[in-house]
Amino acid sequence: MRDLDTAHSRIKEYAWEPDYFARRPLRETKYRIPRRSKDPFRHLLRDYVTMEEEKDNRQYGALEDVVARTRSPERAQHRWMEVLKPLLSMTTCAEYAAVKCMASLVDTVDNPELRQGYVAQMLDEMRHTNQETYLIRYLARHAPDPAGFNSALQARSVNPLIRAARGAVFDVFLNEDPLTCSVQVQVVGEAGYTNAVFVAATEIAAANDDPATPSVFLNIQSDEVRHMANGYATLSALLAEPDNLPTLQRDFDTAFWRLHVFMDNFLGVVYDYFPKVRLRSYREYWEQWIWEDWIGGYVERLAPFGLEVPRWTERIRTDIAWGGHTCAMLAAALWPVHYWRHDTMEPDDFEYLEDKYPGWDRYYGPFWRQYRELADPANGELALRLVESIPPLCRVCHMPAVLPRPDLSDARLVRDAGGRKHALCSEPCETLFREAPWRYQCATWLELYDGMDLAEYIERLGLLRSDGRTLIGQPHLRTDERSLWTIDDIRRLGVEIRDPLRDVDAATLPLIA
Amino acid sequence: MSTDVADGFYSPRELTYITPAGRRLSDYEAAICHVQPDVDHYDFGGWLQLAPDGKSLFEASSTRLAHPDWFQYRDPSALWQRTWTRQQAVEERAVAGLLDSARANGYLADLDGFWARDILARHHQASGCFEWGLFLALNRAIRLALSDTLTMMITFTAVDRLRHQQSIALYGLELEQQLGGIPEGLGQEAWLSDPVHQPARRVVERLMAADDWCEIVVVCGLLVDPLLSTLVGRHFFRRFAAVNGDPVTPVIAITAERDRLRFLKAVRALVEMVTAEADRAGRPVPGAANRAVLQGWIDDWTPALRAAVDAFLPVFDLPTMRPVVGEEARDVVVKDCAVELERFALELRW
Numbered sequence: 128m129r130d131l132d133t134a135h136s137r138i139k140e141y142a143w144e145p146d147y148f149a150r151r152p153l154r155e156t157k158y159r160i161p162r163r164s165k166d167p168f169r170h171l172l173r174d175y176v177t178m179e180e181e182k183d184n185r186q187y188g189a190l191e192d193v194v195a196r197t198r199s200p201e202r203a204q205h206r207w208m209e210v211l212k213p214l215l216s217m218t219t220c221a222e223y224a225a226v227k228c229m230a231s232l233v234d235t236v237d238n239p240e241l242r243q244g245y246v247a248q249m250l251d252e253m254r255h256t257n258q259e260t261y262l263i264r265y266l267a268r269h270a271p272d273p274a275g276f277n278s279a280l281q282a283r284s285v286n287p288l289i290r291a292a293r294g295a296v297f298d299v300f301l302n303e304d305p306l307t308c309s310v311q312v313q314v315v316g317e318a319g320y321t322n323a324v325f326v327a328a329t330e331i332a333a334a335n336d337d338p339a340t341p342s343v344f345l346n347i348q349s350d351e352v353r354h355m356a357n358g359y360a361t362l363s364a365l366l367a368e369p370d371n372l373p374t375l376q377r378d379f380d381t382a383f384w385r386l387h388v389f390m391d392n393f394l395g396v397v398y399d400y401f402p403k404v405r406l407r408s409y410r411e412y413w414e415q416w417i418w419e420d421w422i423g424g425y426v427e428r429l430a431p432f433g434l435e436v437p438r439w440t441e442r443i444r445t446d447i448a449w450g451g452h453t454c455a456m457l458a459a460a461l462w463p464v465h466y467w468r469h470d471t472m473e474p475d476d477f478e479y480l481e482d483k484y485p486g487w488d489r490y491y492g493p494f495w496r497q498y499r500e501l502a503d504p505a506n507g508e509l510a511l512r513l514v515e516s517i518p519p520l521c522r523v524c525h526m527p528a529v530l531p532r533p534d535l536s537d538a539r540l541v542r543d544a545g546g547r548k549h550a551l552c553s554e555p556c557e558t559l560f561r562e563a564p565w566r567y568q569c570a571t572w573l574e575l576y577d578g579m580d581l582a583e584y585i586e587r588l589g590l591l592r593s594d595g596r597t598l599i600g601q602p603h604l605r606t607d608e609r610s611l612w613t614i615d616d617i618r619r620l621g622v623e624i625r626d627p628l629r630d631v632d633a634a635t636l637p638l639i640a
Numbered sequence: 641m642s643t644d645v646a647d648g649f650y651s652p653r654e655l656t657y658i659t660p661a662g663r664r665l666s667d668y669e670a671a672i673c674h675v676q677p678d679v680d681h682y683d684f685g686g687w688l689q690l691a692p693d694g695k696s697l698f699e700a701s702s703t704r705l706a707h708p709d710w711f712q713y714r715d716p717s718a719l720w721q722r723t724w725t726r727q728q729a730v731e732e733r734a735v736a737g738l739l740d741s742a743r744a745n746g747y748l749a750d751l752d753g754f755w756a757r758d759i760l761a762r763h764h765q766a767s768g769c770f771e772w773g774l775f776l777a778l779n780r781a782i783r784l785a786l787s788d789t790l791t792m793m794i795t796f797t798a799v800d801r802l803r804h805q806q807s808i809a810l811y812g813l814e815l816e817q818q819l820g821g822i823p824e825g826l827g828q829e830a831w832l833s834d835p836v837h838q839p840a841r842r843v844v845e846r847l848m849a850a851d852d853w854c855e856i857v858v859v860c861g862l863l864v865d866p867l868l869s870t871l872v873g874r875h876f877f878r879r880f881a882a883v884n885g886d887p888v889t890p891v892i893a894i895t896a897e898r899d900r901l902r903f904l905k906a907v908r909a910l911v912e913m914v915t916a917e918a919d920r921a922g923r924p925v926p927g928a929a930n931r932a933v934l935q936g937w938i939d940d941w942t943p944a945l946r947a948a949v950d951a952f953l954p955v956f957d958l959p960t961m962r963p964v965v966g967e968e969a970r971d972v973v974v975k976d977c978a979v980e981l982e983r984f985a986l987e988l989r990w
Contacts, residue, residue, distance in 0.1 A: 130817075138809045140825070141772040143832060145845040153780055153851070154691075171810070172803045173736055176729040183722045223675040223788065226795065230782035246802060249782070250721070253795055257671040257721040264655055264670045274651035280674045281657035284682035293677060294688040301783070302691045525688065566690045575685045592650035599651075606645045 135169050139239035152235040158306045158375070159368040166240040167360035168247050168353060175247055179254065186258065186346040190265055194338050200269035203337035205604050210401035211266060211340060212275040212467040216283035217292045217393065218324065219259045224300035225252040225312050231305040241364060244357040248313075251350040262343045269339075274592050274599045275466035282466035282599075285588050287520070287572040288393065288458055294525035294569070295389035306365065307378045313358025315382040319421040320390050321351040327398065327412045334404040359425075366432040380438035384555040387443045388524045391417075395451015396458055399480065400472070408483035413447050439555050446531035448484060452491050453532050459498055460514045463585060463617055465600040471499040490532060502602040504616045505609075510602060511622060519550035519628045520571035523559050528552040540631060541639040548628045548636060561639065573626035582618040657682070661714045661920070668718035674711065676788035681711060702784040703854035704933045705914050708923040710787035713913055716905045717793075724796045728803060731895040735807050738891050739814055747887055748818045752960050755884035756815055757822055759959055764889065765812045765827020766837050767872055771805035771896075773844035774798075774860060781853035793906050794857060800899040807892045814888075836955050839947035840868060846944065854910070858934060859941050861907030862986075865900045866977040867945050872952060873897065875969035883961040904980070911984050935986055942989060949973070 170178075194200065200208070229249035233242050260280070267276035275282065283289040300312050325348040332340035365371045391413065398409040426436055462469040472480075472495040480487045498510045511517075518529040519540070528538035528550040538552050543564065550571075551557040560567055576584055585591060590599050596613040603610065658665055658673040677683045677697065687696040700706070719727065742748050748756075778798035785791040816822045831837050843864060850856050873893050881889035913919075914930040949970055956966030978988040 134810060134813060137813045138806045140828065141768045141805055141809060142776075143769060143828065145848060147842040148845045148849040150845070150849040153783060172728070172799070172806050173732040173810070176725050176732055176803075179725050180729040183725060187722060219675050220677070226791065227783050230779050230795075233776070233779050234783065246799065249795065250799060253792060254721045254725075256675050260671050260675060261667075267655060268653045272649045272651070273653045274649060277652055277654060277656045279655075279657075281682045284677065285684060290688070298677070298688050298697055302689065302695075302697055304692070523689075563692060565694065566692065568690075569686045569688045572685075593652060594650040597650055606649065608643050608645060611645070 131169070131171075134171060135166060138171065139166075139243065142239055152305075154231055154235055154305050156235050156304050156306045158304070158365055158371050160236055160238055160241075160306075161364050161367050162238055164238055164240050164364040164367070165360050166243055167356040168244040170243070170247050175250070179250075182346055182349065183254075186342050187261075189342045190262075190339055194342065195269060198269070199336070199338050200266060201271055203270070203332075203339075204335035204403040205271050206401050206403045206470045207332065207335035207337055208266070208270050208272070209275075209467040209470065209604070210397050211270075211337075212279055213283070213286070213289055213393075213465075214328065214397055215259050215263050215266075215276075216279040217289055219256055219263075219280065220283070220289070220293055220297040221300070221316070222252050222255040222259060224297045225316075226256065227301040228252075228305070228308045228312050231301065232309055235305040236361075238364065241357075241361060244353075244360060248350075248354050248357055251354065255347050255350065258343050258347060262339060265339060272468070278466060278589065278599075281589065285572075286465060287461065287525075288454075288465075290572055291520070291525035292389050292393065294523075296385050299385060306361070307382075309358065309361045310375070310378045311382045311385065313354055314362055314379070315386045317351050318355040318358050318425050319383070319417055320386055321348060321354075322420065323390075323394060323412055323416040325351065327394075327407075327416070331398060331402050331404075331406055334406055335402055336404075362429065362434075366429070366434065369433075372433050376434060379434065381555075381559065383437035383443065384439050385524065387439075387446075388526055388530070388552070388556070391443070391447055392450040392454040392526065392530060395447070396455040399451055399483075400455045400459075400476075401470070405479055408479075409451055410447050410483065418444065448531070449490070449535065450531035452480075452484065452487060453530055454527070456491055456494050457514065457517070457527055457529075459494075459602070460510045461517070462510065462600045462602045463581060463598055463612070464588075464590065466590065467599075468601040468604055470604050471495070471502050471602065498602065503610060504612045507616075507620070509617075509620060509622060516625070516627050517573065519626065520573050521552035521556050522549040522571065523556040523567050524552060525571055526552055540628070540636050542633045542636040543639055546633050548631055548633050549639070550628060557639075564639070571626070573624070574628070576624045577626035577629055579624050580618075581620075581622040581624055582614055584624060585614060585617060659920075661712075666718055668720050668723075669714070671720040671722075672788050672792050674788065676711075676791065678711065678787070680709070698784075698786055700786070702786065703852050705854045705930050706926050707914050707930075708919050708925060709921065710785075710790060712920050713787055713789045713793075713910060715789060715793040716909050717902045719796060719902075720792065728800075731898070732803070732807075735811075735888070735891055735895060738888055739811065742888055743814070743818065748815065750885040751815075751819075752884040752886075754958075754960050755881070755886060756819055759880075759884075759955075760815060760886070760889070761812065761822045761826045762830040762834070763827075763836070763955055764808060764877060766831040766834070767877070768805045768808035768812070768827055769831040770837075770840060770844060770869075770872075771801045771808065773841075773848055774864070775801040775805065777844065777847040777850065777856050778860060780848075780850070781856045784853035786853075790910070794853075797857075797899075797903045797906070800896075800903070804892070804896045804899070807895070811888055811892060836951050839944065839951040840872075843868065843941070843944050843948050854914075855937055857907060857910065859937055861903055862911070862981065863938065863941050863945050863977065865904065866980055867973050868948050868952075869896075869900060870976070871949055871969055871973045873900075875964060875973065876952070876956060876966075879963050880956075880959050880961070883963050884959055908983070915984055931985065934984070938981065938986055939989060946990060 229245045232245045263279050267273045325344040329341040329344045395409040459469045501508050501510045518527040521528050529536045541549050598612045775798050781794045878890045878893035915927045916925050953966035981988050
């Protein structure tokens with residue numbers, strides 16, 4: 128039998144220090160990295176490809192054979208299937224960014240143990256990218272409503288919610304110091320959030336008669352566990368150099384905020400508004416996976432090394448109660464611009480949400496009651512009129528600047544020296560903006576489409592079904608033709624997309640240095 | 641009276657955001673196309689945030705070659721993760737199975753002593769460093785590549801080299817354990833100091849430091865592999881091993897050759913794309929300017945490659961049994977490389 132320890136050690140002995148040409152990494156790091164550390168993966172490629180081949184066979188075999196033959200995707204709860212459209216197009220953003228992130232880490236981190244882990248993770252991330260796009264196509268073929276699955280990676284790019292996923296989180300995975308990216312991806316993203324995504328979504332999917340998503344997600348999660356080990360090994364290596372601590376703490380604080388501001392609010396929408404068969408609320412999942420497991424089990428174990436619980440943790444924990452509901456309300460109000468159908472809430476939903484989030488009905492109940500009324504095109508009004516105005520979008524994270532709840536939000540409007548107006552959703556995002564404003568100059572979705580007629584937007588962005596008139600997005604799941612909104616219904620209403628910042632006089636705003 | 645919508649709900653049951661290269665969308669295209677964000681495709685409105693140094697996520701200036709749409713690239717092998725993994729697992733099973741048999745049946749005892757203790761322990765193991773260096777060079781191109789289809793092809797190619805390096809390393813370990821008396825580290829020592837390897841090391845280190853991702857891919861695919869990897873891997877190790885009683889090295893070499901041939905086809909597709917007159921949508925491609933850049937790279941790298949090839953030739957004279965003369969092998973790889981370049985009206989000025 129092969130001596131695995133010796134084999135693992137041997138394969139790492141082929142690197143050398145270049146003499147003929149000085150090699151500078153594509154992206155320098157501000158961290159000091161020890162030249163040797165613990166190998167988090169201890170995998171030979173020989174074993175890796177054998178293991179992954181087996182896992183692939185199990186997953187694709189299940190999808191291609193059993194699941195398709197039993198036509199089970201058709202029997203899944205339709206409301207749940209709708210949210211897989213944004214959910215899967217969001218996860219593909221993350222997986223692919225992580226491929227490039229791992230390549231950056233391999234390039235920058237001159238440490239053979241860590242590099243071995245990053246290479247295997249790079250392959251894993253490509254694997255997950257392919258698995259998720261495969262699932263998207265599979266659902267385009269087999270789900271009750273293919274619209275939105277069939278256009279997912281096009282539609283995600285212009286959708287205000289998923290655009291924020293990239294702005295707040297996933298573009299950061301590959302656009303920073305590679306070690307900062309590692310903190311984002313591995314330490315917070317994978318150790319903190321993948322259970323909340325892949326494990327929680329798996330049990331909800333299964334409860335909602337969707338067998339395809341669990342096949343893929345649990346398969347993915349079995350790789351994520353190893354990525355957490357990568358993150359821990361990277362953290363340990365960084366903490367071995369005391370000079371790294373202040374920088375690491377700052378990156379840690381920021382990473383948790385960035386992940387939170389999109390993921391918690393988005394997952395709140397997914398888990399609290401789309402399952403028909405409910406298991407637990409998002410807040411309960413958050414308490415288990417993020418608060419108890421990640422903060423309590425992972426982060427607090429780092430305290431002896433000087434790393435503290437991330438700066439905005441208490442605020443984040445408080446915001447969990449409302450942020451997802453505010454996002455769900457705004458997302459539903461904007462249903463015509465989505466590539467999924469945003470269902471109405473029924474009496475049992477009201478009861479559940481009030482039970483899990485006491486006070487919910489007072490703040491959100493009226494919206495959802497009227498939303499149900501306005502779901503019928505015969506009533507001639509859009510749910511958009513139920514919100515006073517679409518809030519401005521944060522210049523940094525591109526999330527609505529009203530979180531966690533309009534009356535609790537610390538969003539602020541500012542102007543820069545050039546007179547440009549900016550909405551910043553919170554103190555953390557203002558902190559990020561102040562540090563490097565040149566990094567955050569991209570127009571928000573509202574600025575891009577300000578003044579455009581909603582019907583024109585829908586047509587131009589390809590949000591119609593192939594009959595050329597029915598919208599992909601609908602405010603309900605009904606499929607009788609009379610209940611379906613068409614572009615004529617929208618055109619008749621003459622709604623303009625309007626950025627509230629447009630009406631604000633820049634001179635009245637505080638100047639941000 | 642209202643009627644219920646038909647199955648399909650007015651929507652095609654196929655992905656609509658990918659323009660297939662062929663008549664129908666392939667599994668490969670569905671698995672990868674348009675996962676990379678791009679402001680010239682669906683991501684309107686500019687990059688959402690810039691890096692601390694002011695760079696965007698992806699920069700056209702990351703290569704001197706230009707193309708109106710890098711997303712049109714298709715890898716002729718059409719490999720995606722599932723099929724690549726399956727293929728590599730087959731290759732690795734072949735090598736591992738052979739090693740198991742060699743160990744069980746005592747094949748390694750038949751090895752020519754000089755071949756095992758000097759050629760394999762020094763030069764074959766040194767080629768592990770060569771493969772590692774190519775991995776590290778190609779890895780840079782993964783981060784920089786301007787489309788997802790190119791990124792995936794380069795990812796698999798880079799990891800292929802790591803697989804070759806590990807196969808070489810594990811065989812070296814096996815020999816040390818089975819034969820005894822072979823000191824550790826001879827391969828790296830040879831790679832770092834033996835004159836026969838220094839020009840090759842110079843080539844690899846320069847590639848490891850390169851910043852142009854297309855240059856890394858093209859130089860590796862059109863020069864380093866056809867000239868150096870083929871000379872060393874195919875003409876020396878594969879052909880010499882067989883006559884020196886070594887059943888394992890040829891299998892390792894053959895699996896590497898298969899990967900290199902796949903990469904060569906992938907690079908051909910890239911060069912064809914950038915030297916075409918127009919892209920698939922009919923937009924002009926600066927083919928002539930790209931060809932000039934390619935020829936510039938070839939001219940720039942050729943002297944270093946020539947030095948690396950010539951420096952390795954004395955190794956052909958060392959083994960006990962010698963099926964081919966080094967100079968003849970060199971002439972073959974140079975001729976094949978020149979023929980390959982002629983496909984694209986490029987010239988190897990040897």
